[in-house]
């Protein structure tokens with residue numbers, strides 16, 4: 167562990183950015199994880215903003231719980247935990263981001279809501295602030311067109327759970343500058359993440375490949391090809407997947423899966439049509455693990 171920590175400290179020194187304070191918008195499962203890693207690993211000051219005060223409370227409990235587990239396992243010290251928590255502040259007011267150097271947006275996967283948020287951010291944040299979106303599928307170029315500095319807008323797609331998963335997909339939009347790309351890559355290194363680049367196409371690389379697989383599993387369940395356990399166990403034990411596709415869908419959030427499939431369907435054609443059963447689950451509010459009820463009950 168010592169060696170790994172030293173290599174990371176060296177990489178951080180070599181690649182460090184001028185970013186001191188980062189605003190994270192959306193305190194759901196992704197936003198909370200991004201805020202934690204920014205504060206814990208990259209040692210940034212973080213302002214986590216969510217419109218919903220209950221979510222803010224839940225994020226704090228979640229981050230605290232994750233850090234406490236790491237202390238119990240001996241991965242970090244009690245002091246590391248306290249210092250991480252001190253670096254994160256919480257707000258329900260977007261104006262609290264007026265002095266940040268970098269923003270990571272992680273709100274609901276909805277094109278109109280994201281575009282409106284970026285329009286507001288362009289008015290609130292100081293000129294030169296990099297605005298990154300953690301969108302799973304929405305065009306970065308389209309989001310950027312709602313700001314007055316599209317060169318500063320970029321996709322920074324983290325994987326779930328953020329403190330554990332190594333990858334960040336980086337997606338430059340049509341007008342994203344080299345400078346914005348460099349700073350984003352450096353920030354990802356400071357967070358101890360590995361990066362890949364994807365063209366700004368629906369779903370980028372990860373979800374262009376993953377979502378049709380999950381959707382097909384839902385369709386298989388819809389057609390009665392097997393029970394949910396049959397489908398998940400077949401893929402887990404038969405194909406060495408770390409978890410079955412329906413369990414994974416519950417983990418991601420069925421609303422998020424459905425939104426991504428809709429973007430793929432609208433922009434890439436009928437091959438990507440969401441399964442009617444996925445739609446039904448979303449209509450029923452059975453959104454997966456985050457609400458304790460999806461294909462499975464938690």
Ligand SMILES: NC(=O)c1ccc[n+]([C@@H]2O[C@H](COP(=O)([O-])OP(=O)(O)OC[C@H]3O[C@@H](n4cnc5c(N)ncnc54)[C@H](O)[C@@H]3O)[C@@H](O)[C@H]2O)c1
Pocket residue numbers: 191192193194195196197215216217218221272273274275276279283300301302303323324325326417418419422456
């Ligand atoms: N869930 C995943 O596995 C995963 C993985 C990678 C990327 N993403 C992407 O990350 C984003 C967030 O996903 P999530 O799973 O964390 O969703 P989530 O439903 O857990 O959280 C979304 C949060 O955004 C907040 N919110 C909504 N509108 C807001 C606004 N205008 N201002 C401030 N807060 C607002 C909501 O209160 C909620 O807390 C989505 O774009 C999703 O596609 C998700």
